Amino acid sequence: MKIVLDHLTKRFPNRNKDGGFVTAVSDFTFEIPDGKLVGLLGPSGCGKSTMLNMICGLEVPSEGRIYFGEDDVTELPPENRGVGMVFQSYALYPHLTVMQNITFPLENLKGKDKLTKEQMKAKALEAARLVQIEQLMERKPSEMSGGQQQRVAIARALVKKPRVLLLDEPLSNLDARLRLQTREEIRRIQKETKITTVFVTHDQEEAMSISDLIVVMSAGVLQQIGKPQEVYDDPVNLFVAKFLGTPAINVFTGKIRNHRLFIGDEPVMHVQEDDREVYVGIRPEGFILDENGPFTCALNRVEVMGRDTSVVSTHPLCENVVVRSIISTEDKPDPDAQDVHFFLKPQKTLLFDRNTQERIYYHEVPEAL
Amino acid sequence: MNTRSLKPWLYLLPAILFLTAFMVYPLFDVFVYSVEEGYNFASQTYSGTGIYNYSYVLHDQYFLQAVKNTFILVIITVPLSTGIALLISLGLNSLPKLKDLYQTIFFLPYVTNTLAVGLVFMILFKKTPYSEGFVNLLIHFFGGESVDFIEGPYWAKMFVMCFYTVWIVLPFKILILTSALASVDQDLYKAAKVDGTSRLRIFYKITLPMISPMIFYLIITGFIGAFKAYSDVVAIFGVNLNAAGMNTIVGYVYDMLYGDSGGYPSFASAAALILFAIVLTITCINLLVSRKKVYYD
Ligand SMILES: Nc1ncnc2c1ncn2[C@@H]1O[C@H](COP(=O)(O)OP(=O)(O)OP(=O)(O)O)[C@@H](O)[C@H]1O
Ligand SMILES: [Mg+2]
Numbered sequence: 225m226k227i228v229l230d231h232l233t234k235r236f237p238n239r240n241k242d243g244g245f246v247t248a249v250s251d252f253t254f255e256i257p258d259g260k261l262v263g264l265l266g267p268s269g270c271g272k273s274t275m276l277n278m279i280c281g282l283e284v285p286s287e288g289r290i291y292f293g294e295d296d297v298t299e300l301p302p303e304n305r306g307v308g309m310v311f312q313s314y315a316l317y318p319h320l321t322v323m324q325n326i327t328f329p330l331e332n333l334k335g336k337d338k339l340t341k342e343q344m345k346a347k348a349l350e351a352a353r354l355v356q357i358e359q360l361m362e363r364k365p366s367e368m369s370g371g372q373q374q375r376v377a378i379a380r381a382l383v384k385k386p387r388v389l390l391l392d393e394p395l396s397n398l399d400a401r402l403r404l405q406t407r408e409e410i411r412r413i414q415k416e417t418k419i420t421t422v423f424v425t426h427d428q429e430e431a432m433s434i435s436d437l438i439v440v441m442s443a444g445v446l447q448q449i450g451k452p453q454e455v456y457d458d459p460v461n462l463f464v465a466k467f468l469g470t471p472a473i474n475v476f477t478g479k480i481r482n483h484r485l486f487i488g489d490e491p492v493m494h495v496q497e498d499d500r501e502v503y504v505g506i507r508p509e510g511f512i513l514d515e516n517g518p519f520t521c522a523l524n525r526v527e528v529m530g531r532d533t534s535v536v537s538t539h540p541l542c543e544n545v546v547v548r549s550i551i552s553t554e555d556k557p558d559p560d561a562q563d564v565h566f567f568l569k570p571q572k573t574l575l576f577d578r579n580t581q582e583r584i585y586y587h588e589v590p591e592a593l
Numbered sequence: 594m595n596t597r598s599l600k601p602w603l604y605l606l607p608a609i610l611f612l613t614a615f616m617v618y619p620l621f622d623v624f625v626y627s628v629e630e631g632y633n634f635a636s637q638t639y640s641g642t643g644i645y646n647y648s649y650v651l652h653d654q655y656f657l658q659a660v661k662n663t664f665i666l667v668i669i670t671v672p673l674s675t676g677i678a679l680l681i682s683l684g685l686n687s688l689p690k691l692k693d694l695y696q697t698i699f700f701l702p703y704v705t706n707t708l709a710v711g712l713v714f715m716i717l718f719k720k721t722p723y724s725e726g727f728v729n730l731l732i733h734f735f736g737g738e739s740v741d742f743i744e745g746p747y748w749a750k751m752f753v754m755c756f757y758t759v760w761i762v763l764p765f766k767i768l769i770l771t772s773a774l775a776s777v778d779q780d781l782y783k784a785a786k787v788d789g790t791s792r793l794r795i796f797y798k799i800t801l802p803m804i805s806p807m808i809f810y811l812i813i814t815g816f817i818g819a820f821k822a823y824s825d826v827v828a829i830f831g832v833n834l835n836a837a838g839m840n841t842i843v844g845y846v847y848d849m850l851y852g853d854s855g856g857y858p859s860f861a862s863a864a865a866l867i868l869f870a871i872v873l874t875i876t877c878i879n880l881l882v883s884r885k886k887v888y889y890d
Binding site for chain 2 (some may be wrong): 280281282301302303304307308309311312313315317318319328329331332380384
């Protein structure tokens with residue numbers, strides 16, 4: 225089932241008694257297609273949890289509507305929306321066994337939905353089997369590892385067969401290896417159940433690796449929606465460009481003069497744009513090492529990491545501490561050299577307006593022009 | 594013994610000496626007194642050893658009355674005060690804005706002197722030639738017969754006693770329970786809400802188990818505290834508790850030692866040890882029950 229968010233805004237009263245408001249989510253409009261896994265991505269405090277709580281029904285939006293399919297659910301309490309939620313802290317009931325935790329939501333069912341003990345057990349086991357914890361049913365949460373607790377939380381969220389599954393930073397309490405494993409698991413479960421899923425994270429790599437779509441937000445405002453690779457290749461502004469990718473994009477202050485893009489005094493590329501001040505964002509894989517390259521950096525060190533070689537250098541106009549470029553191991557530069565020279569790949573070199581930080585879509589033109 | 598195993602004992606030495614001098618030795622002494630028959634205070638002699646002192650105390654009308662009073666006090670006030678404290682704490686917890694103010698108000702009895710509070714209760718309940726007492730004025734207002742709560746019928750005095758005890762222990766219990774409630778992970782409530790759990794079920798299935806260690810702590814200390822009631826009773830009914838029929842076990846022990854009919858350390862010791870046995874038994878029962886019912890992290 226698709227989810228439509230229509231001009232959603234959430235304001236919280238300010239604590240400073242000045243009558244002001246904190247706008248946690250501002251005029252958010254987008255559509256989550258049926259059966260997709262959507263990664264909601266943004267830095268800490270940007271309103272991701274608030275967003276999720278509104279979809280779930282724990283918070284009422286200040287403005288805007290929420291639709292599940294064709295139904296307007298804006299006013300519905302959580303239990304009538306058919307949502308399952310997994311919290312960052314797992315929120316397992318510590319005094320109950322895994323079985324009791326998973327059957328807890330079922331015991332709330334009333335009237336014609338009421339289930340017998342056997343039906344509840346069967347459903348709980350089914351959910352447990354999906355997340356592969358059926359052999360742990362009699363344990364208490366404190367007797368399990370973080371990863372296992374996480375699975376129990378997912379099983380509990382799935383046991384009522386929700387129409388929408390919401391996960392709020394479900395992996396942030398796990399160690400690096402378990403995180404990789406669990407996120408694959410979440411992907412697998414989502415594919416198996418085909419439940420429309422919203423996955424909140426501040427880890428861009430996590431979002432990129434498992435989402436069908438990512439939604440990047442900053443300070444409560446929607447920045448960009450798209451397939452992970454599209455958003456990475458084609459960020460709409462400097463924030464999105466900086467937020468996605470490890471190692472991060474290298475950002476330089478630059479200018480366009482006479483259809484030539486300058487970083488410092490060096491013309492690095494010919495473009496069609498008119499004169500203006502810009503930020504130049506170059507992805508680490510956007511550098512081509514070449515003696516005759518127009519762009520020069522002071523070589524710092526060369527790091528070989530398996531297949532790739534990472535050239536770490538510095539440039540006075542670079543906003544990052546160092547310029548990181550990733551090149552194939554064959555073109556390793558001389559580690560004792562003073563400088564390194566690069567050509568820039570135009571599709572990996574992104575321009576942004578210096579004031580608005582919005583993307584400038586430019587055309588590269590041959591040098592002859 | 595090598596120095597390694599000696600060291601911890603050395604660190605503990607001051608505490609051990611202190612505890613021995615002021616706790617273990619007096620306890621032992623009490624036991625010795627309690628089995629010395631015919632002890633004479635003036636000459637510090639006794640005629641023999643045995644269980645006569647216990648037998649005397651257990652057949653003493655005043656002691657039996659004191660045991661009855663104490664038990665009634667315990668059985669009524671411990672559940673009542675814990676229950677009321679829980680209700681108030683739940684209320685405070687759902688009114689965050691008023692919480693600070695109310696916490697101060699509810700805490701006032703805790704920092705007020707027992708005797709001062711006792712005096713206030715006297716004024717509220719006592720009937721004098723000049724005044725009926727505030728509570729009686731209220732009863733009159735609603736058309737009832739005035740009751741002498743301080744020197745009148747037994748149930749009236751018991752009522753005042755229980756009222757007072759509940760009131761005096763409430764603030765501490767409220768303080769403990771509000772902080773216990775505040776420390777419950779809020780995500781648990783959110784999770785329960787997403788699943789459409791009713792408020793009643795949230796209370797029984799989540800809140801109560803999560804704060805059960807603190808409730809249990811309050812019940813145990815409540816039992817022990819109520820069994821040791823004495824100064825509160827004196828504050829309301831004066832020192833002649835036997836005459837008022839409102840004596841407690843600790844009051845009986847005190848009277849046997851220092852009261853008008855005092856000077857019987859053997860009887861006092863026997864009574865004290867009987868109290869000790871009662872408290873020990875009840876605490877053990879509590880612990881056994883709690884093992885089943887209380888959830889610990
Ligand atoms: N109940 C509330 N009252 C007032 N302000 C709130 C409330 N909840 C959230 N906020 C504010 O709204 C903003 C967004 O908070 P939110 O919890 O949604 O961030 P987040 O993106 O989930 O952050 P994180 O990644 O750290 O979890 C923050 O500035 C926060 O201070
Ligand atoms: Mg959050």
